[in-house]
Amino acid sequence: MKNIIIASTSTVHGSDYLEYLLPELKIHFRNCKTILFIPYARPSGISHEEYTTNAASAFAKINIAVKGIHEYDDAALAVKNAEGIFTGGGSTFVLVAQLYQNNIITALTEAVKNGTPYLGTSAGSVICGLSMQTTNDMPIVYPPSFKTLGLIPFNLNAHYLDPDLQSKHMGETRETRIKEFHAYNNIPVLGLREGSWLKVDGDKIILKGQLAARVFKQNQAAEEIETGTDISNLK
């Protein structure tokens, strides 16, 4: 039975890394002494070691040890044996390329479907969707496919940002980009604002945190959904 937290961001403004989520994570990973960290997304290009140290510092506050997947010879086996798994944010393109290169797409999908508690933040959340095609990231590396884990039956836009009505900038808004996605694809997209997360229990998916989220479907007007809403039927 799936047991997943899918968070828009690791960090909310003015607060430490993962701080706002720690009470939730203490419950989520209550049966874990050590969790496996997947640092592949490397925000700002930091090393796997440095990124794992950052994650370990946050989890130390709730007495959980963290080990980086790069410390294992067999990445797929590390995933299979993990008590819990956390995939951090950074570049979705780099993350997905590395998941394919290290051949752990299947192992990760199966482990989480079989009940290994999983936490994703930002890029680590985007990969829970059907494809990474609604990421905000730059295509800095070329992954062999945009297909991702499909742990939820829709796509995510993390760090969802409302249009700035005062802006004189002519670049596309986030909503415009998601509408362009729907000119070519019929997968629903959930715009998850910073501080929001999804809690997946089996097939049940609930929006958590303080904020509403925005649902985009092909050929339909976008819709706001309140926190606490059951979105298990979004597909």
Place this chain on the structure above:
Amino acid sequence: MKNIIIASTSTVHGSDYLEYLLPELKIHFRNCKTILFIPYARPSGISHEEYTTNAASAFAKINIAVKGIHEYDDAALAVKNAEGIFTGGGSTFVLVAQLYQNNIITALTEAVKNGTPYLGTSAGSVICGLSMQTTNDMPIVYPPSFKTLGLIPFNLNAHYLDPDLQSKHMGETRETRIKEFHAYNNIPVLGLREGSWLKVDGDKIILKGQLAARVFKQNQAAEEIETGTDISNLK
């Protein structure tokens, strides 16, 4: 001898489509009765026909006719025979996928290298660089490669946006994303603000418009360059 205008945006705030560029385009396309329009990037998913009509309305103001590439049976031949070429903005991913699918990457590169006057705006400018890897667009379709025309020896970030120092949003700034690109690639990147353009005459590349641009090189601090600067040596 190359003769190219590479513009950050088609439209500046408060002005009509291409309006700010028309005096320049009148000179640039002075020997053209008709130009070939490449509407593949389809902003907001509009049709090739509708997008071509929009481009034609703007060029009518300087007495130049516009024909869409989709109106020809042989796209490569249309490119080869064109008096002038304009590639409009929209999704860089859709544009690049279509350039490959219609097999016109080589024809387009050769025509422009041989002197056919070319205008790019936004996505139509990004493809002039070595790769599309510094686009801001969502990966809404999967192109067979990120490699682009290489008409200039660096990459572009169109609609370049300075960090908003007041923002509480935790998503990456444009500068952070470009730095992440440089964790994996050594191609210089020019951040071209809206209202700026590059004028390419043979091997000479000059920054035009009112604004400075921002140059990013691997392992170096970013640098501002003033309008009028010759950046032919950026490589």
